[in-house]
Amino acid sequence: MKKSFPRSAIGTATLSLLALGSTSVLAQTPAPTLKEITVTGNPLGSTDLIAPATRYSGDGLLLRSKTTLGETLDGTPGVSSTYFGPNASRPIIRGLDGDRIRILANGGGSLDASSLSYDHAVTSDPLSIERIEVLRGPGALLYGGSAVGGVVNVIDNRIPREAQFDENGGISGKVDINAATGNSERGKGVLLEAGNQRYSLHVDAFDRQTSDVRVPRDLACTKTAVTTTARRICNSASDVSGGAVGGSVFFDSGYLGASASNYRSSYGTVAEDRVTIGMKSDRYALEGEIRNLDGPLQSIKAQYSQTDYRHTEFEGPRPGTVFTNKGSDFRLEARHAKIGNIDGVLGVQTESSRFSAVGTEAFAPFSKTSQSALFAYEELGTAWGKMSLGGRLESVHVESLGNPRVARFTPAKKEFKPGSYALGALWNAAPGWQMTSNLAYTERAPKDYELFADGPHIATAAYEVGNANLAKEQSSNLDLGAAWKSGGHSFKVNTYVSRFKNYIALNQTTGVRRNAEDGEVNPTEDPGNAGFTASGAAFRPLAEFRYQQVRARFTGIEASGNIRLQEGASTVDLALRGDVVRATNLSNGQSLPRIAPWRVGASLLWASGPWGASVGFDHLAAQKRVSAPPVGVTQAYTLWNATSSYRMKAGPASLLWYARLDNITDKLAYSATSVLTSTAFPKAPLPGRSLKVGLQASF
Template sequence: MKKPFPRPAIGTATLSLLALASVPAQAQAPAPTLKEITVTGNPLGATDLMAPATQYSGAGLLLRSKTTLGETLDGTLGVSSTYFGPNASRPVIRGLDGDRIRILANGGGSLDASGLSYDHAVTADPISIERIEVLRGPGALLYGGSAVGGVVNVIDNRIPREPQFDEQGGISGKADLSLVSGNSERGKGVLLEGGNQRYSLHVDAFDRHTSDAKVPRDLNCTKAGVTTRSRRICNSASEVSGGAVGGSVFFDNGYLGASASNYRSTYGTVAEDEVTIAMKSNRYAIEGEVRNLGGPFPSIKGQYSQTDYGHTEFEGATAGTVFKSKGSDFRLEARHAKLGRLDGVLGFQAESNRFSADGAEAFAPYSKTTQSAVFAYEELGTDWGKLSLGGRRESVQVASFGNPRVARFTPASKDFTSGSYALGALWNAAPGWQLTSNIAYTERAPRDYELFADGPHIATAAYEVGNASLTKEQSGNLDLGAAWKSGGHSFKVNSYVSRFKNYIALNQTTGVTRNAEDGTVNPVEDTGNPGFTAAGAEFKPLAEFRYEQVRARFTGIEASGNIRLLEGASQVDLALRADVVRATNLSNGQPLPRIAPWRVGASLLWASGPWGTSLGFDHNAAQKRVPAPPVGATGAYTLWNAAASYRVKAGAATLLWFARLDNLTDRLAYSASSVLTSTAFPKAPLPGRSLKVGLQASF
């Protein structure tokens, strides 16, 4: 597969960066210091957020970065991972996954097929990310009903929003190199930015290769009819590369920028020993903002992106099912003039996406989904805190065009009009104390595959059948929080409950199987011709699963704290964290599947001058609360980890050396939120002990 950014290009760029580090300091005017905010949490840019939020950047992100977005965020309060091996995972927030979690790229839609299937990777590699913002709960309804669980915003600065240099101009950049022992990972990335007060240019490239991941038990691997055993996850190797160019022009009252980026990945699916996915995604974006306009709308911001995504699933060297998605996202926000203490934004969003799947595992038809929405967010400042009110009205059209190669798909169309509303409050109850509350009502239109699926889905070991009679999913949500801070000491706790009137669940049909080859109900193997049915189709029975609507409830608590044990030339902190979520199908009283158990963790952090170290653990309780018949249950496990970093100046450059040791005790563990624990046990445990070492050079 041809790579747009070959390794020699990255090496050349890295050498160029190191050479540029020797440019005299006066030619490198430092970027102005900007206050870091969670932009997805508040479109007005406020730092006091009513909805629970977390952000990672700089060394903090570097030290927790893994091969997928889901695994990078796993362990964040309320966040687990769909973990489909080391190469594909999406975040699970408060027990909700798939298309109930909205993944954004710089605040705009990130369009791929990762929500369709657990083995489809997110088209964002942590090696190229500068900051990740996570907003938990329904406070993110401004981004659509698909954000009922929360929002993950991936920020890469490919379209700079502020000047980084003064009128003399300058250049900055960084290079990352890393090695990982557990999967022989070799990762590298380079970023360069230059310009002055009137323009800024950006270029980045990255490349990463891994081999099969080591685990603490022997596993079978069958290729070309030969079965071997080793302590590695079979078919978990990967190759990832990509990059981008972008830039912005700044004027007195705003900016206009554009970027073009690509992502390429080839990786094993781990559920099938000889199936690999070759993925590609090209994304083009334009963004701009005009400020200080005066009148009723002092500032207006717009962004548009277009994504061309596709991947082919190879069985050995033979191309199998081909998935394609092409879509666009447009968003316009206007901030209105303040009305006394009332501040807010009004907006419009439109999204369109065409999807197709061809091959033996084309379980969803050709389709086109379009949506348009208007939204508003208002904040009222008070002497004791503030109030917020948000609302969104959305129109969604889902059209199925059938599939010319699959007779069982027939054309159909569904239209939905949904509304979502939220009310929040923040109270500065006492010095150092803040209390928050959020109440929301959210509606989500069904996705194309939930409505029209009809075919074998090997990633879930199921024959999936959609339901064209599905109505929009409705939920009521309540979140209560308290936070306290005094010097280096802090504490936060949030409790929540979400009740769904008609949650869309994929449930097994009792006593029904389907033949993966032709969809025959309860197929019978021809005794005179083993491996085939009487009709001559290959005999591949799968349990039938149908999309149905049930009443459901999600409840949980998240708590974290920091205790400053020592302050002075050296600083020692004890960081504590714990969370739990319970999800129940109220229609039958059964637990919902793939829910993380209660978790607790602690880390001891020491910092002194250029040095930083940490030692900690995360304990996952046994998950016995699973649907009947009991599948997907997991045992308890504790994973220990350690990290160290050292920062030093080398001329105009800053060098950050770092090391991270994961799963110190080489503990065997299985993820309760991974479908593989139910469908492909014991093929894909969590990775065993691994050591990551690296260097980041920046100037």
Template sequence: MKHEHKTPDFFRRSTLATLTLLACSAWSQENATLAPVVVTGNPLGATELIAPTEQLSGTELLLRSQPTLGETLNGLPGVSSTYFGPNASRPVIRGLDGDRIRILNNGGASEDLSSLSYDHAVTLDPLLIERVEVLRGPGVLQYGGSAVGGVVNVIDGRIQREPLFGPQGGVAGKLDAGLATGNQERGGTVLLDGGNDRYSLHIDAMSRKTEDVAVPVDLSCTRGGVTSTARRICNSASESMGGALGGTLFFDRGYLGASLSTYDTHYGSVAEDEVDIRMRSSRLALEGELRELGGWLQSLKAQFSRNDYQHTEFNAGVPGTLFKTQGNDLRLQARHARLGALDGVIGLQFDDSEFSADGTEAYAPYSRTRSSAAFAHEELATAWGKLSAGARLEAVQVESFGTPGVARFTPATRSFNPGSYALGALWNVASEWQLTSNLSWNERAPKHYELYANGEHVATKAEEIGNPELGKERSTNFDLGAAWKRGAHRAQLQLFQHQFSNYISLEGTDLTTSPPQYTYTQVQARFIGAEASGNVRLLDAQHKLDLTLRADTVRAENTSTGQPLPRIAPQRVGATLVWSRAAWGARLGVDRYAGQDRVPEGQLATGGYTLWNAALSLRDKVSGLPALWYAWVDNIGNTLAYSSSSILTQTAPGRVPLPGRSLKVGLQLSF
């Protein structure tokens, strides 16, 4: 795969700016008052959440960061990934993927086409993430009734919501560089923040280049008519770069901020030896909040984003299908005054997006989706805990314009009025025990491709046919949790069920054709599962030693036919020993994946496997600057494994295993 684009000038300039600012680091450290970025799934800022929430930040995020968001989160309780090779992977939560999972950027919409097709990359790169959260429960209705599985919120700090520095001002930042062996990765980031108590300025930039990924099995690769064999995934190289400028003005009772970001990636499509993809995305975000307004209205917050995305597929260097989407998202949220023990927010959201695809692989027509919604989230404090309630009412219009020159696409319009409601409760049973429960009724309007698709989808190797008569997808969702905590010891168990009365599934209707024909069909479906996690403090003196434990399982079934649903992660159990002493830290982990033989009739089962990993870190100083040296090894045993939640296990069996052994080393400087 040949990469023609070069590192942009802004990345080189920002790197030079960083080196200049390093000379002023002593002054900046004296004046910086950096506070951690804290954003939770609770719009009221409560620390006790009724629904389970997973979050990664700091060293924990750094030591598990992968080139994609899906692989970075994979392995958290209840979270797997779509794994379309090392460059395109989206989170799967409790067996639910695609548009049943909402991906946000700082609480605002992140528009891309990663839910349309598995080979489309997410536009949020883990190199620039400060914190990422997996959210569930009544609070997610403020982001969308379709988020049955949950919300993934990525925080990058490009618009600061609180001043980072005092009146005297300051500069702070981070410089990170890393190398990896498995994919020969060379990557780095630059992040700068400056300002005072009245304004802040932000700049960040990243660059990453990788080669084909090493695996523990010989694989063939055909390019230019020549076939070779190597222990690497053919056509898995990539090159990515991106960055942003942001700024915020602070007032006595609020702030107003803006950011402009760009992301550009060029990567191979691992399903085909000579097909590569160039994706470009830009995003404008505006955000502001007024606080302490007095009277009935306590605060008012507004967020607006404009996203422009395009994705071009090249076959042997020749441009093929071009996918585009442009979208605007506006959120208005108000927090009302307390009514006794009742606290809450109400809001409005408006979304308008346009989609187009031109080329031989354009299997869905030009379309436009517009939606408007009103939502509310309320919490009632009690002597024994709290109760919560959420509601969201939407109006959605999905319009097909057809495609110029393509007769099989015809204009059509559908309108829907989804309504979603949720209830939750938290009971402080004792000083160390909590019980939680959530019940929700969700409705989701069909997506444009579920209604109007009509053509071959190369990523799934199937002809996909939409159904313009689809109704709203409805589900009843329930989970029950118990949590215990005593000092550093903790344990948590969550049981859940999602019951769909008309789940939108891609069902085989004619498997004798080439490619086989699949049609979007509504069926009854049920997802049942459990998640468990815990921590045991083994040593608590100069040496600290913790044993973290995790396990999850989900069973998903098309109850209309009695067949299992496809691409469901198997039962998983894992444990990690985490040691620290002064500036040193180390960890050794293992994850056991059971075999997955509960697959639809005619599909392939996947075998079980065990993956070991280890990491080492050292906090030090380099030229007087705080430094973090780190190293980690993934798949220590170089185990051959295939993901059961990846479409490639079925469409390209044996072709795209999980990465083999890889060592990554790096240095992070802070100032």
């Protein structure tokens, strides 16, 4: 496939930037450190958050960065990954996945098809990300009624929001180069920013190639006519590239900026040895803010984005099913003047998208979805802390447009009016101690595929059937938290329960469908001609799964902490983490599928001047709480890892050398949250031992 940022261009830019280290252009006024704003954690910019949140940036993000967003965040308390091999994984938060988790780009909507199917990758690559924020629980409803599980906000500086240089102007940037052994990864990225106090320009580009991932056991592979075996996940190679240009103009009380970005990826689907996906996404964004206003409003911020997403599933060299999703997102947010001790924001958000799938695996019809929402978030400051109140009212229209090539898809329309509300409190109980509570009621409109699906979905090894009679998904959520900090010591724990009145579940029925365009129910196989029906038609059975509404409950605890073992010129810390979640279908008493087992982990971190190092482990218990039939059971395992880093100066540039060793003992392990563990076992274990080394140069 054609790439917008060829490898040769990135390599040339990388070498050129390194050579610039001794030139005078870098000796200009250095870029100041920008104030970090937690966009999703609190719309008012407060650092005292009522809703539980986690943020990764800088060295911390760099040292945990992996090839997908889901794997990068996996291991964060309360967060796991869908893990459809090394190239497609979406975050799971508190046992909830898919459209119950909202992925944002700089606080605005991010459009792709990753929630439609586990083998569809998220169009965000860790190489281009500057910061990731994870907001868990009901406080995320401001960013969409569907975000009952949480929000993941992927932040870059493609539209600069603050001037980075004074009137003399300047240039800053960074170069990333890395390589890994487990998948023969070769990655590189370049970022440049230039400007003065009145304007700023941004350019970035990245490129990464990987081969099939090494694992601790032999696996069969039928990519060619001859079946082979190797200690590799068959068809797990990838080739990813992308980049962006953007800029902003600053005035005395705000800014106006725009960006254009693209993402290209070609990767194997893992579930099928000969199927690859060619993906492309083009996104255009416009953003601006007016601050320091007089009158009832203090500031007004607006965001608009338009995305054109397309991916083709190739069966060998031949194009198969083609998925497209085109849409736009608009968000207007106004912060009002304080009313006594009350501070808050009001806003409106609209989204629209048109989806289509053409081919043998078009299990959902062409569709059009549009929604509009009004939202508000208010905080009341008190002598003991603060209270918050948030609400969101939506209007959602979902329309099936049928499919001219598939007769079983017929036009239909559905409308929903979801409403969601949240009440929170933060109590400064004692010096160093904070207690939080969040209570929320949320409603989620069913998605197009939940309503209208009717076809074979090979990624889940199922024939999926939607339900046009689905009602709004309704849930009540309670979260209680406690946090303590004293010097280098800290501790945080949250416990939660979410009860769904009518959770939308994909349940297996007793039926079997033929994997063909007619989707024949319970076809009879010709006993004398295996693989064919009595009428002579090709027969490949798939279990039938239907979207149904059930009562459900999610409960869990997540905790993290740090113990400062040594203070001084050198520091030694013991970082602790753990979580557990239980998800039950209350309608039949069974466990819901693909839920992470209880997990605990610890890391010993050492820092001394420019040096840093860590060694740690994550232990995951066996997962035997699975839905009937009992598939997807996983055994307990422990994964050890280590990192090291060294920072040095090279003229005006800062060089960070780093290394990370994953799965040190080369342990064979399978993910309980991956659908592949149930549908394609043993094709996709977790990666084996891998060493990643890299260099980041910044100036």
